[in-house]
Amino acid sequence: MKNPRPQPSRAGHAIHMATHATPLRMTLSSKWAIWASFGLLAASGCLWLIARYALRTQGQFGELPSPLEPLSMKLHGVSLLFMLFFTGSVLHSHIRRAIRSHRNRVSGWLVIAMLVALSGSGEVLYYFASEQARPIWSEVHWITGLLFTLTFVLHPVIGRKSRNGSGKLNSLYK
Structure with missing residues (x-):
C-alpha cells in the first residue's frame, strides 16, 4: 500500500524547519481539554471557598460545615487529575x-x-x-x-x- 503522506527528505525537512516560524498553537481538541479541565478545577475550588467561608451554619455544638464542602473537594481532586493529564499531553x-x-x-x-x-x-x-x-x-x-x-x-x-x-x-x- 502506498504511503498517503509523502515524507520530506532530510535536507528538505531541515530547510523547511529553518525557514518557517515554529507554530506554538495547540490543537483545538487540546485547547478544549485544557480549558474544560481548568474550568472545572477553578469552579470547584471557588465552590469550596464559598462553601467553606460563606455557607457554614451554626449548630447546637458549634459551626457546621456545608454539605457542598466535601462534594467540591471531590470534584476538585478529579478535575486536578484531568488538568495534570492534559497539561502533560x-x-x-x-x-x-x-x-x-x-x-x-x-x-x-x-x-x-x-x-x-x-x-x-x-x-x-x-x-x-x-x-x-x-x-x-x-x-x-x-x-x-x-x-x-x-x-x-x-x-x-x-x-x-x-x-x-x-x-x-x-x-x-x-
Missing part, C-alpha cells in the same frame, strides 16, 4: 516548542511553576498537614489558586500579543 507539542522559540516564556513558566506549587500544596493538605498547619496550607493553596487562575487566563492573551508583535507585552515576554 501538551508538554511536547506546545511547551517544548515554546521554550525553543523564546516566546511567552515568563507567563508560561509562571503557569507551570504555579501548577507545581498548587499540586504540592494540595498534596500536603491531603496527606501531611497537621490540624494546626492545615489553615495556613489551605490559605497558601487557595490564594495561589486564584493567582494561578489569573495567570492561566492571561497566558494565551500575552502569547497572542507576542505573536502579533503588538503592544509592549511583546518586548517584555520574549
Whole structure:
C-alpha cells in the first residue's frame, strides 16, 4: 500500500524547519481539554471557598460545615487529575516548542511553576498537614489558586500579543 503522506527528505525537512516560524498553537481538541479541565478545577475550588467561608451554619455544638464542602473537594481532586493529564499531553507539542522559540516564556513558566506549587500544596493538605498547619496550607493553596487562575487566563492573551508583535507585552515576554 502506498504511503498517503509523502515524507520530506532530510535536507528538505531541515530547510523547511529553518525557514518557517515554529507554530506554538495547540490543537483545538487540546485547547478544549485544557480549558474544560481548568474550568472545572477553578469552579470547584471557588465552590469550596464559598462553601467553606460563606455557607457554614451554626449548630447546637458549634459551626457546621456545608454539605457542598466535601462534594467540591471531590470534584476538585478529579478535575486536578484531568488538568495534570492534559497539561502533560501538551508538554511536547506546545511547551517544548515554546521554550525553543523564546516566546511567552515568563507567563508560561509562571503557569507551570504555579501548577507545581498548587499540586504540592494540595498534596500536603491531603496527606501531611497537621490540624494546626492545615489553615495556613489551605490559605497558601487557595490564594495561589486564584493567582494561578489569573495567570492561566492571561497566558494565551500575552502569547497572542507576542505573536502579533503588538503592544509592549511583546518586548517584555520574549
